[in-house]
Amino acid sequence: MHRIQAPHLNGAAFEKSAIRSSLAWYALQTRYQCEKKVDAALREKAFESFAPMRLEARRWSDRTKLVESPVFPGYMFIRMDAKSQSLVEVLSLPGLVRFVTSGRELVAVPDLEIEMVRTLIQSDASYEPGPFPVVGERVRICGGCLQGIEGILVDQTGREEIVISVGALQRSLKVLLGHYRVERLSQAARLAV
Numbered sequence: 001m002h003r004i005q006a007p008h009l010n011g012a013a014f015e016k017s018a019i020r021s022s023l024a025w026y027a028l029q030t031r032y033q034c035e036k037k038v039d040a041a042l043r044e045k046a047f048e049s050f051a052p053m054r055l056e057a058r059r060w061s062d063r064t065k066l067v068e069s070p071v072f073p074g075y076m077f078i079r080m081d082a083k084s085q086s087l088v089e090v091l092s093l094p095g096l097v098r099f100v101t102s103g104r105e106l107v108a109v110p111d112l113e114i115e116m117v118r119t120l121i122q123s124d125a126s127y128e129p130g131p132f133p134v135v136g137e138r139v140r141i142c143g144g145c146l147q148g149i150e151g152i153l154v155d156q157t158g159r160e161e162i163v164i165s166v167g168a169l170q171r172s173l174k175v176l177l178g179h180y181r182v183e184r185l186s187q188a189a190r191l192a193v
Helices: 011-022 035-044 084-091 111-122
Strands: 024-030 048-050 053-059 064-070 075-080 096-099 127-130 137-142 150-156 159-166 171-176 181-184
Touching: 024 035, 035 048, 035 075, 048 111, 075 084, 084 096, 111 150, 111 159, 111 171, 150 171
Parallel strands: none
Antiparallel strands: 024 075, 024 096, 048 075, 053 064, 127 171, 137 150, 137 181, 150 159, 159 171
């Protein structure tokens, strides 16, 4: 078997580059409240995983407490090469239900969608889960801590919001725009929000 080597990379660097490029993000469905457990098990087996969490105020009769809860309840993400050995290793983890598929094919989640969700949960912006949009205008936020986030602009009850979608899960997050400026992706015109 012949190995093709890029002229500017040594053999080890080329192999790492080839392995890195074959990795993709995939969505996983977990059992009820098992996102953290599956995330820890994946990391223990040296897989790159992402279980987006957010702090939520929960109120009981005698107190209110901040609790970490999943952004997409019952779902998380794994970055891996979809080889049968890796699939079997992942599917054997306790708390995992299945990979999200379309028919018999695994659904790859674009890196851009993962990065947009990461950016949103790491920011101080207020957001909430929202419905997966069917129609609407695609926009990009200009400036501020959410610079470059793309989504669909919606107007509900007089509040302008942007919906960030993860197509593989058919789930979305709504962000109240407030004073952010957005740019239409279909046109170069800018809107002042």
